[in-house]
Every structure is written in C-alpha cells, then in structure tokens.
Amino acid sequence: AQSVSQHNHHVILSEAASLELGCNYSYGGTVNLFWYVQYPGQHLQLLLKYFSGDPLVKGIKGFEAEFIKSKFSFNLRKPSVQWSDTAEYFCAVTPNSGYSTLTFGKGTMLLVSP
C-alpha cells in the first residue's frame, strides 16, 4: 500500500518569504499526486495535481510543485508567500489505476506573519 510523508508539521514564515513544503511518497508503480489546502475553518480544496507529462505543475494562487520520480518527492513551492496563504497543506497520492483512493499525508500547518 502507498503512504505519504510530510516532513514538517508546522512552518512559520514572514510575508514575502519563499516556501517549500516537502512531500515524499512510497509506492513502486506509477502514481498521481496532489496538493490540497485547507484554510482556517474551511474545507479542503485542490491546489494542484500531477497525472503525467511535465513534472513541474502550476496550481492556483501562484503555487507550483515538482515531481521528482527518482526521489519519490512532490514538493510544493511558492516564491513569495502572503498572509492569506496561512492554511494547512496536504499532500496526497494514489496509484495510477483508476481504482484506488487517495492517501493523504498528515498535513503541514503554514503560518505566515504579516
């Protein structure tokens, strides 16, 4: 079975700082990868996804993530964070079979101070 590891449980940044959140997965085959975001008091929303093709994917609100197959990683990045990016971020993975559900990491809480 697949699993997802998010290395940082809490990250604190100042506005305009650059962000990189780590995500590693374990699975031997082809995968689909996702980042979801949960703003305070709100539900999870899809931030970006990788299915195939260009390993650098761009999502909403200036976020991007790079799939590095050799490292089993899918790190989330943003060059300059804003206070409104304060949220919890979840990495998720699923085998590319169409018959498996998402496996989520435990999340990283990002706090951006103004």
Add this chain to the structure above:
Amino acid sequence: DAGVIQSPRHEVTEMGQEVTLRCKPISGHDYLFWYRQTMMRGLELLIYFNNNVPIDDSGMPEDRFSAKMPNASFSTLKIQPSEPRDSAVYFCASSLGTSGRMSYEQYFGPGTRLTVT
C-alpha cells in the same frame, strides 16, 4: 452548484449517545467518501461508495460505525454508541468517475466537528 453539503457543522454529545452525520454530494457525482481528521492520525478514509454501493469500508474503526447511501444524493455516517475518542472532524467528499474509473479530484464538504464528552 452548492458543493458538498454536510450537517450538522458542529455536534456535541455525551458518551453512549447515537450520532448521525449527513452528507449531500455534488449532483452527478458517483463517488462519495467519508473521512475522519484528527491531530494524531491526520486525514483517514473511513469508507467510500460508488453508485450508492459501499466499495471499501476497511477504514471504519469498528462496528460502532456504520454508513449508508440510500440514494445518489444522500449519505449518513452513524456512530452508536459514541465514545470520547470519536471526537474529530468528519469530512464527506464526492467525485465524478470517468469511463467507469475513479476520478481523483475530490470535492470536500465543510466537515462536521464532533465532540463526545
């Protein structure tokens, strides 16, 4: 579309009581998922349905938990009897299958925050 609708948003109950959580998926979506979120365990899949049929309930913690989907627009998650360790946020999500396969884009509801005292 109103998105995935869950009720109630907050539930406080005493140990031993029955709790019923409700979910209305996005119209036309044929997959429905129930998740539980806690600080210790993160986001866990409890059960999911395809076309109203339960497909995988291996994540349901124990027999005190049950879920039903009597039609395409409604699902319930019931805990009977409830215990303090059931305190968590319970999310419902739905997605649209493509060509009979699961689509991985899941749309989440706002969640129900359950507190069992």
